[in-house]
Amino acid sequence: MSETRRGGSDRGFLLHAEPWRETSLLVDAWTRAHGRLWLVAKGAKRPHSALRSVLLPxxxxHLRWSGKGERLTLTGAEWLGGMPLLSGEALWCGxxxxxxxxxxxxREVPHPEWxxxxxxxxxxxxxxEPVAPVLRAFEWASLQATGHAPQWPETGPVAVPLSAEAYAAITQGAWSAPIVAREVKPWLRALIDHCLEGRPLRTRAFMKEWVTNGKG
Incomplete structure (x- = not known):
């Protein structure tokens, strides 16, 4: 039985891109209503491609696509504007x-709140904005979206303690509170590490080295 051809469009961001054959890119996109999509941007590596200057992290x-199966063809992309480029520490955090x-x-699981x-x-x-509160808020949103956010007094499958005051800071969105750095950050990191089954995040290592070398 042949696969049904499908198409669509949505607001999205570029998460990752890698070369695909001679002139194209294989794009991992994050979209509002369709989740993660695997898109082939045909000809995007050519000097005069309309996609070349648009596909920026x-x-x-606004992305458009069509095709069959898991790997779809990117048929159009428009920059929606209104956001400065990230640089320095903010870029690594991104x-x-x-x-x-x-x-x-x-892939292809909608997470509009995430x-x-x-x-x-x-x-x-x-x-x-200060990066630490931004990262903590997104880590918590990621755990909620994937069903790994415990409800206090449960602290989840990790041995890192969490006080009632710390959990209150989470529920109130008080990500700049001093207790977040002391208690919430190690707890969130432990939960994420558990979700990843101990596989390290490369960006954490890069960020640590970047700061250690005095470039932060």
Whole structure:
């Protein structure tokens, strides 16, 4: 039985892109209503391709696609504008957000609230807000979206303690509170590590090395 041809369009972001054959890119996109999509951007590596200047990370896009199976063809992309490019520490933090989605989100499962949390986080990083509260908020949103966010007094399958005061900071969205750095950050990281079954996140190692080398 042949696969049904399908198409669609949605607001989205580029999570990752890699070369595909001689002139194309294989794009992992994060969309509001369709979740993660695997899209082939045909000819995107050519110098005069309309897609070449549009497919940038951390920029809101309107994407169109069609095709059969899991790997679809990107038929159009428009930059929606309104967001500065990330740089420095904010850029590394953006890559961390992307890696969390790539590692935790299955393909083609809609997560509109998680998508909204991602766009909010990217906008906050682009506007120069302190990065730590932005990362903690997105880590919590990621755990909620994937069904791994425990309800206090349960602390989940990790041995890291969490006080009532710390959980209150989470539920109130008080990500800048001092207790977040002391208690919430190690707890969230332990939960994420458990979800990843101990497989390390490359962006964490890069960020640590970047700061250690005095470039943060």
């Amino acid at each position: 951390f920029q809101p896009l 890559y961390y957000l992307n890696e969390l989605i790539l590692r935790l989100a299955p 998508f909204g949390a991602y766009e909010t986080a990217v906008r906050a990083l682009a506007s120069g």
